[in-house]
Amino acid sequence: MSRDPHREARDLLGAYALDLLDDAERASATAHLDGCDECRRELDFIAPAASALALADPERVTAQPAPPPDLGDRVLSTIRAERPARRNGTRMLVAACAAALLVGVGAGVAGGYAAFAPDPEPQEHVAATVHDDRVDAEALLVPHTWGVEIRLTGEGFGAGETYRATLFDESGGAHPAGEFIGVGENPMVCNLNSSLLREDAAGFEITDESGDPVVTSSF
Structure with missing residues (x-):
């Protein structure tokens, strides 16, 4: 999948605001921020929190x-x-x-x-097979106590078109996991949830409005 510069820049914004990046990372983030209003607005939003951290007393956290x-x-x-x-x-x-x-x-x-906050939920990279030449996508699987979450990152999903997500269990049973609207060439991230537990999940499928598969995956 092609790299998403917006996602990479957002991952660096916290360290950028705290001045914790090395020279190469800071130059890359600065170059992106110079041409991206959305990421600059997000940096402006988190900058006050970074400034306030200087007032915190680590001994009293x-x-x-x-x-x-x-x-x-x-x-x-x-x-x-x-x-x-x-x-x-x-x-x-x-x-x-x-x-x-x-x-x-x-x-x-x-x-x-x-x-004593709990550790973040584990994430699994799962293989994603794309069946539409316009689409580029990858997926993460997050197992929860209540079911499975699929974090779908991609671009090229038809603008304004509705896509449906379905998870499948080991016996082939289908479990709805939500819908989303495509945004064309713009990068997008969708969190798709199902009550199907991780130990029973075998794969997922994203279909278009005609019911044709666009992205499929087997775990």
Whole structure:
């Protein structure tokens, strides 16, 4: 398949914004950005996040915030000191303190999740056979607990034409995996999903509006 300069440039944008590319990679990315409004807009979008990283303290990334140890005692002391006529105000104070505690716990949970986030789903390159001379395509298979995802990258699918994706199991049974609209010569990426589990999946097929196969694959 021909290389997709947009996809290659997007893969480098994060490192470009952080100034982590070597000279050859930076020259290649700069040359693409000079002639691509879409990639420049994406760089402009992520650049503020890259700048903000300089303010982050690596020593505190996984720190889990906690409320002051004496907060509970101070809340109870305030409640006891309140007169009966101010009970409504006291209830509001208790509610506010409870909200503060929940915020602290929530931030701690979020920090813990960031520190122990699961690894990305594995991806398999699968062979793609193209049956239409206008089309150039390749595919990745991503196994999930709920089924199979096919990430189809290609160009040359007829602009405005509807294409249908189908996965097949070992016995030849068909399982719908969604539809997409072609965009002509422009590169495109489609995420096609099916509830068919990876161990049962044997291949997929992309057909055009006439039902003729355009891209097929056997796993």
